[in-house]
Amino acid sequence: MLSDTVDLSPQSWDLAHGIALTLAKERVDVDELSKCVAYLRSVAHHPDAGSRFFRFTGELVRETGLHRSNETPRYYRLIDQTCKKYLQSLQDRPAEMLQILGWAARLARYYKDGGVPIGEIPSPPDPNGGRPTHSRGGEAKPQPEALRPKEQPEQKQAQPQVENAAASTKARFKIGQHLKASITNIKGNEVTFQIVNTNIKLTQKEPKRAGSLTVGQEVEVEVLDLREDGRVRRVRLL
Amino acid sequence: MTPQGPRPLPAGNPARGRGELAVARKPYELIPFPQQPPKLEHPAGHAKFHPDKLHGTLFLTLTVQTALHISTGHLALGSDVGVNGIRVLKTMTTTPDGRLKIQGSSLKGAIRAMYEAITNSTLAVITSRYKDRIPPERQPCRQKERLCPASRVFGALNWQGLVEFRDAIATGTGSGVGSLPPLYRPRPDQCKAYFKKENGKVIGRKFYYTHKKALQGHQKGTPTQQAAQNTVFKTQIHFKNLTPAELGTLFTVLGQDPNHPMLLKVGGGKPVGLGSLQVTLDKIEQPRNLKERYSRYDPPEADTLEGGRLQAFVQEQIRAAQGYILPEQLKRLAAILSPTALREPPTGVY
Numbered sequence: 001m002l003s004d005t006v007d008l009s010p011q012s013w014d015l016a017h018g019i020a021l022t023l024a025k026e027r028v029d030v031d032e033l034s035k036c037v038a039y040l041r042s043v044a045h046h047p048d049a050g051s052r053f054f055r056f057t058g059e060l061v062r063e064t065g066l067h068r069s070n071e072t073p074r075y076y077r078l079i080d081q082t083c084k085k086y087l088q089s090l091q092d093r094p095a096e097m098l099q100i101l102g103w104a105a106r107l108a109r110y111y112k113d114g115g116v117p118i119g120e121i122p123s124p125p126d127p128n129g130g131r132p133t134h135s136r137g138g139e140a141k142p143q144p145e146a147l148r149p150k151e152q153p154e155q156k157q158a159q160p161q162v163e164n165a166a167a168s169t170k171a172r173f174k175i176g177q178h179l180k181a182s183i184t185n186i187k188g189n190e191v192t193f194q195i196v197n198t199n200i201k202l203t204q205k206e207p208k209r210a211g212s213l214t215v216g217q218e219v220e221v222e223v224l225d226l227r228e229d230g231r232v233r234r235v236r237l238l
Numbered sequence: 239m240t241p242q243g244p245r246p247l248p249a250g251n252p253a254r255g256r257g258e259l260a261v262a263r264k265p266y267e268l269i270p271f272p273q274q275p276p277k278l279e280h281p282a283g284h285a286k287f288h289p290d291k292l293h294g295t296l297f298l299t300l301t302v303q304t305a306l307h308i309s310t311g312h313l314a315l316g317s318d319v320g321v322n323g324i325r326v327l328k329t330m331t332t333t334p335d336g337r338l339k340i341q342g343s344s345l346k347g348a349i350r351a352m353y354e355a356i357t358n359s360t361l362a363v364i365t366s367r368y369k370d371r372i373p374p375e376r377q378p379c380r381q382k383e384r385l386c387p388a389s390r391v392f393g394a395l396n397w398q399g400l401v402e403f404r405d406a407i408a409t410g411t412g413s414g415v416g417s418l419p420p421l422y423r424p425r426p427d428q429c430k431a432y433f434k435k436e437n438g439k440v441i442g443r444k445f446y447y448t449h450k451k452a453l454q455g456h457q458k459g460t461p462t463q464q465a466a467q468n469t470v471f472k473t474q475i476h477f478k479n480l481t482p483a484e485l486g487t488l489f490t491v492l493g494q495d496p497n498h499p500m501l502l503k504v505g506g507g508k509p510v511g512l513g514s515l516q517v518t519l520d521k522i523e524q525p526r527n528l529k530e531r532y533s534r535y536d537p538p539e540a541d542t543l544e545g546g547r548l549q550a551f552v553q554e555q556i557r558a559a560q561g562y563i564l565p566e567q568l569k570r571l572a573a574i575l576s577p578t579a580l581r582e583p584p585t586g587v588y
Contacts, residue, residue, distance in 0.1 A: 035312075035313055038312055038313075039312070039313060039314065042312065042314070042318075043318065052315065052318075055315065056313075056314075056315055056326065059315060059325040059326045060313075060326055062325060063325045063326045063461065065417065065455075065457075065458070065459055065460045065461050066313070066326060066328075066460060066461070
């Protein structure tokens with residue numbers, strides 16, 4: 001069982017609202033979405049949780065034995081399409097997917113009982129890495145105060161480890177993986193590594209080795225720790 | 239939206255007559271409530287082990303006679319539960335190492351229902367919608383000082399019972415898969431057979447027959463993870479402060495009375511033959527000297543009843559239950575749950 005939790009970014013809140021509004025407008029049974037959330041929660045500790053989830057929603061559409069009425073296939077089809085549309089880009093981040101889907105289910109129930117608001121449905125993220133757009137150029141639907149995300153302290157921290165999020169999310173890393181890196185800066189005993197062929201830069205203290213390194217030198221590093229979203233947090237100079 | 243199924247026929251009626259579409263006879267029977275109201279007594283309680291009462295642990299082996307499915311309500315990919323060739327299926331509870339599990343609560347419910355039926359007891363749980371249609375003397379016990387026979391043993395509102403059920407764990411890993419045919423909800427409001435004509439009150443308790451095999455729905459059914467036939471589960475039941483009659487009744491319900499052998503019916507798909515379990519009593523741990531028993535970690539060998547001593551003890555308790563068990567109710571229940579007079583599961587739409 002996955003015990004990690006993540007704070008949702010404003011973009012993620014847009015995704016949750018987008019899923020909830022789409023499904024509420026189509027009068028999809030929220031319990032069916034909750035079954036999918038339950039499935040993702042049960043497999044979230046697996047490395048391929050995201051792809052398993054999309055396989056699961058796809059199989060729900062195909063497995064006729066689980067259809068209990070004429071409406072059920074339509075529910076499953078819409079859930080499958082909507083989840084793929086909004087969450088495919090987060091496939092490698094099951095903790096975030098789980099948070100978004102959990103809120104989407106709650107919001108869908110809220111919209112179902114309280115009425116679907118008139119306005120734009122937030123669109124899925126731009127495949128080129130941009131923020132979610134809105135269907136017809138309207139403003140994002142204001143979020144209730146209680147649902148508004150808190151400031152994320154991690155984003156505010158001074159960044160000794162400079163990373164390009166857009167580039168890093170495209171790459172997949174594992175703990176223990178060996179990578180080639182070049183040294184882009186040395187300041188005192190702090191060394192900045194740039195992972196080759198990416199924009200990922202990590203600055204960390206190398207008190208014993210800093211003196212023997214030079215800027216521009218190519219080295220090999222081992223991934224020691226990853227962030228929840230799969231980005232590299234720390235490396236070891238080999 | 240639930241599809242409209244055929245209305246259940248009254249129990250005991252043959253299939254619909256000549257020329258009409260034959261609807262299978264419904265595979266259940268109602269065991270009427272006894273005429274006399276239940277005798278409510280003060281329970282033995284848990285404050286101490288009474289020296290004149292029985293305490294111990296039953297070690298049971300449950301062998302699946304017809305495929306068993308107890309649903310968790312959770313869906314998974316077939317590959318997630320080690321079943322190939324199935325896309326998505328309804329899962330059963332498993333242990334972390336992948337063994338199938340029958341929850342103790344499921345076993346307790348099945349056993350309690352049978353215990354209630356053969357003793358003069360109240361109902362344990364009722365739906366508020368039908369509260370007015372339950373005879374007043376069969377409403378669940380509310381006063382913990384005045385409990386019916388089943389409530390004294392299994393518990394009641396605000397009152398813990400004298401028996402505790404462990405989860406039954408399969409001895410082997412792996413599981414089967416089946417296809418549960420479509421089943422429609424019970425329709426008591428549409429079936430007059432559930433209620434007495436004169437006052438509209440509920441007639442009795444409903445039990446499904448045991449069947450020769452579990453019907454599979456194939457293409458049209460719901461894919462389910464199942465415990466296949468001959469799967470073996472192990473479990474334990476702890477008991478304390480039981481009278482010989484109460485323990486004897488429990489043995490009878492577990493099918494240990496050679497004159498009235500019975501199977502348990504547990505889980506989903508009972509109408510189409512699923513969920514029959516054969517109970518075997520392996521041994522009983524019954525401390526003779528409680529102080530000595532709880533002064534050491536392992537029980538003395540003399541405290542464990544097996545083989546001939548076990549059989550003699552069981553028969554002794556069953557004899558003590560004569561007069562406590564309602565003979566007519568027992569006869570009817572044993573006929574429904576007989577391990578030998580098995581029926582064919584109904585075909586067609588249920």
